[in-house]
Amino acid sequence: MEKIKDGMWKVEVDCSRSSDLTHVRRLFEDYIREDDAVFETIDYKALTKDQNVSFIDQLGRKALPEDWLLQTVSHVFIKHENNLQKTTLDDADKDNDEKEIEEQDKLFDISQAILTGKNLRNNEFVEDFVKKGYRFTAMTYQFHQKGTPMIIHITADFKGRNRQFEVSIDYVGEWVGYEGIEPTEVPITREHKAMRSKVWANAKEILDGFKKKT
Known part of the structure; x- marks a missing residue:
């Protein structure tokens, strides 16, 4: 509060x-x-197909202040839009077609498109699954803080039956010793949790930007 x-x-x-x-x-x-009282939420219904892709794309670049650089993405999930409409547990169980994109070449292409500022919508793989009716539902971003050994993994997720947007911190670590060695995990602090709030607020700004254009 x-x-x-x-x-x-x-x-x-x-x-x-x-x-x-x-x-x-x-x-x-x-x-x-x-x-x-004013209640602010973000759910997938507020986004069109193209906005869903643009939202994920822009969030990778705008989630955190400029001293945090996006390194890569992982744990990318997509789900068919017909089944995103399901609102009961029975329906969700029957049509649980959420898929994780695990192919390294596709993850690399998605990461590069976001990192280089290219329109993610123009990525061949993304264009194909959008045409088939799929949408992004979750993605984990790995950021590195400039001038420090700190890294953080943040997941943006349209979660639950109502597909409300949530942000979670999955991992905080720091590079110790030679490059290439796995980072050492460190405790998640109140400062890190405040970053989660910042990501959500920036996500809301992206959504509001879409609304202004309509």
Whole structure:
């Protein structure tokens, strides 16, 4: 919870289940007048097919301040848009077609497109799965902080039955010794958790930018 100004607070909800946001919203509605509270969320329904790709693309470059450089992406998941419409557990179980892109050449191409600022939508593989009706649902970005040995893995994920956008920190480490050796994991601090909030806020700015163009 962060104080914005007198009488105004920002409350960030870290949902572990898709129903958590609904419960929190009801809690606030019970104690706060509707006009006094603003709820901000990001879900896949707010994005068109092309915006879904552009969102993932831009987030890799804008997620963190300029002193954090994107190195690579991993754990890329896609899901058919028809099954993103499923809202019940039974439907989700029947049509769980979420796929992880594991081929290293495809991951490399996606990473390079984001790193070099090329339009990810023009990537041959991405163009093919978009035409087939698939959308990005999750991606892990690895960033390195300039001038330091620190690296961080951040996952952007349209999660749960409602496909609400969430940000998680999966790993924080630092390079010790010679290059090429695996980094040493370090504890996730409050500062790192604050970075998660920054990524979400920047994601919201990207979404708002799409809305201004429509």
